[in-house]
Amino acid sequence: MKKFFILTPIIALIFTSCTQEQQNKISRSVQNITGINGVVDIYSGGKLVQRWLKVDKLTTGYTADNKIKPYQYGYGYLDKNFNYKVDPDEKKKLYFQVTTFSTMIFYENPEQ
Structure with a gap:
């Protein structure tokens, strides 16, 4: 102590x-x-178009001279059917980018 x-x-x-x-x-x-169990929801025209599961973080892109790029990126599982679960056909962790002009919400998975 x-x-x-x-x-x-x-x-x-x-x-x-x-x-x-x-x-x-x-x-x-x-x-x-x-081990944050994050979810990223991406909206277009007020409609949910993509959901990424088991995202541990989003990182802002930077140029070589340390200027901010207009996107964030991360790794996660694409939830094709929006059920908050990684189904057998969704077992591959993928790289994704979200522009700063997109409507995006990052939160902890409420189902797990």
Whole structure:
């Protein structure tokens, strides 16, 4: 228990001395370890057109000179029938991109 009280202020000091982007990277790596079961819903014209399951994170694209690209990307399972489950014909994890101009919602899977 003493180690916890000694290490906590040290970790807090290191974390607060990081830039916002470094804090975000640390936060994303912690989320990856904890295993977020994310869902990404993509809408077009007010209608659900794609759903991605078991997405651990969305990452913003950057150019070589560190400028933000107009999309986010991730890996997940395409839920073809929108049932919140990875069915036998949906067993391959795929790469996907979502433009910043799309209507997208990222949330934890309510069914699992």
